[in-house]
Amino acid sequence: MARTPRKERSRLSILSSAEEMFRRKGFSATTMEEIAEGAGLTRKTAYNLFSSKEDIALALIARVEADDSRYRGRIAAGEDAAVLLAAIFCDSAAWCRANPTLAELALRPAHRPGLAPPEDRPSFQGLVCDVVALGQDQGKFRRDEAPEFMALILLAVFGQAMLNALAGDPLTEEGIADIVRILTEGIGT
Numbered sequence: 001m002a003r004t005p006r007k008e009r010s011r012l013s014i015l016s017s018a019e020e021m022f023r024r025k026g027f028s029a030t031t032m033e034e035i036a037e038g039a040g041l042t043r044k045t046a047y048n049l050f051s052s053k054e055d056i057a058l059a060l061i062a063r064v065e066a067d068d069s070r071y072r073g074r075i076a077a078g079e080d081a082a083v084l085l086a087a088i089f090c091d092s093a094a095w096c097r098a099n100p101t102l103a104e105l106a107l108r109p110a111h112r113p114g115l116a117p118p119e120d121r122p123s124f125q126g127l128v129c130d131v132v133a134l135g136q137d138q139g140k141f142r143r144d145e146a147p148e149f150m151a152l153i154l155l156a157v158f159g160q161a162m163l164n165a166l167a168g169d170p171l172t173e174e175g176i177a178d179i180v181r182i183l184t185e186g187i188g189t
Contacts (some may be wrong), residue, residue: 011049013039015063018056019099027057027101054105061106064095065124071131081135082184086177088127089158093171096162103166107159128154141184154183 004012017038021030032053036046050056074084096103129151135141141150157179165171 010041010045014046014049014056015060019060022101023099057102057105060102068127071127075130075134081131081138081140082180085131085180089176090173093162093176100166107163125151125155142186157183
């Protein structure tokens with residue numbers, strides 16, 4: 001079995017420490033020194049691997065977004081797209097509730113996404129886009145708009161609902177299912 005290189009082990013230790021600190025203390029109250037100390041490393045090592053705690057937070061968010069394997073099989077199996085979208089959003093909501101300060105960063109990105117998901121890594125936007133395309137293939141979602149555009153609309157409404165939920169307005173599984181239903185069926189007569 002191959003050993004993980006020291007640099008990668010240090011990077012993973014920093015990510016684990018930061019994740020725990022952000023959950024316990026919040027993003028704003030956590031320092032790079034505390035993250036490094038929690039990882040058993042020096043602050044200098046932490047800064048050699050990550051330029052800032054924002055960089056660490058973005059790496060944690062990207063890691064969660066990249067872990068979409070549990071949904072890819074369901075897409076390939078042709079599961080009902082509306083049911084799958086609701087499940088994805090419910091799982092995302094659970095992660096947001098468990099990681100509120102990271103969720104705030106993910107939901108209020110410094111750079112707004114464009115219509116196309118990032119090509120350099122898996123993304124939540126790309127996953128939602130693929131499920132929308134599946135729904136279009138199934139004849140469940142309208143086909144007169146590009147799946148990238150429809151995914152962006154879904155994510156905008158879901159993102160705002162999650163920000164409201166993080167501020168104390170509860171968001172239930174039924175509420176998430178309603179968001180998916182209303183947006184995929186369309187508004188109007």
